[in-house]
Amino acid sequence: MSAAVRILDSAHAREARSLLYQAYLYEPTFAYLFESARPGYERRLRATVRALVSQHFAQQQPAIGLLLEDRLIAVALIAPPQRRLAITESWLWRLRMLLYAGLGSTRRYIDYQRTLLASLPPGPFHVLPLIGVHPQYQGQQYGEQLLQAVHEWCVEDKQSQGLVIDTGNPHYLDYFREQGYEELGQIAIGPVLEHVFFHAATRE
Template sequence: MPDTSTAIAEIRLLNSGYSREARSLLYQAYRHEPTFAYIFEAERSGYEQRVRATVRELVKQHFFQKLPAIGLFVNDRLIGIALIAPPQRRLGITESWAWQLRMWLSTGVRGTRRYLDYHHAVLACLPSESVHVLPLLGIHPQFQGKHYGEQLLEAVHNWCAEDPHSAGVVLDTGNSRYLEFYKRQGYEEIGEVAIGPILEHVFFHPNPQPLHAATA
């Protein structure tokens, strides 16, 4: 296995051709997350299938609507990904009846409703309509702790800053071990949402200022 601690990471804008790799990576990233464990009832049989189905449907709809996604590669392997919902097209996925029907059939009505409640609660915390939202974000567990998360977020921030309609980036987590990491990356907590017993933290990162603005 290559020494990933010194491997050079490459940033790419992804399309639907990466759907299978994206689904596999995000399933590994989210299967043990507290929020998903509550929403899809980790204590009940079939939990991993419900998580896998949810990730599949979210990624499928994301690429179907041609929404942006940024990938981080090491030795041509996708090891990190951020799905991005731009300000003008943020609600399209969960407002799709086709998406909801597929979710009902694969994860059940209760899991779908819980996910939608969670999604809308996070959106209610947004500081304005003029922000990008990261509905799914992850680094493969084998590559965590090697500063790839910082590289991925930096690429996301720089890409979103190119949009004149965006003031910054919003993400959320119910995993307490990520809180200090996001704060170190310049995120400010702007809201908390109770998802059952899980406290979901909503963070905002303002867009970097363009270089020409600083030197004007």
């Protein structure tokens, strides 16, 4: 069943936080950044996702979701080219992170974002800070539908050359290639090898 595509706002923040927390709970990159082997990992991850989503909507940055019978089942937060570091450079976001996720996790996440952005070639690209499909709906083509909606949205920005996404999960490498992504390179995030992919904006 095809889901309805919606532009999201702060009214969807609570659902988005819950969905993204579940989507990233077992991701290798986030497990390293927020120390999954140390007690309190789930609390730190939940706090991070809450801070990122709250700041994203507070700054009125774009987000796209899929709704199935009014239930949010997939979401993508989008950072336009000119605002890639807007969230992590915010003192309010950093304060929230320090209070709830701790100094070490905050530093690792900021370093991760800066390393990622420094690895990109020159040019205006959209970036996906967070994207996820609810575990209950994975493997049912909703990821493909969400990515297609994001691609179409990015094409509307005539200044954008395309979309960048990264993953430290080997399970997704072939998946992104099948969706038309080209691998730009790899970066080391602690023990995790992060793969950076690019999908060009195709305009007629």
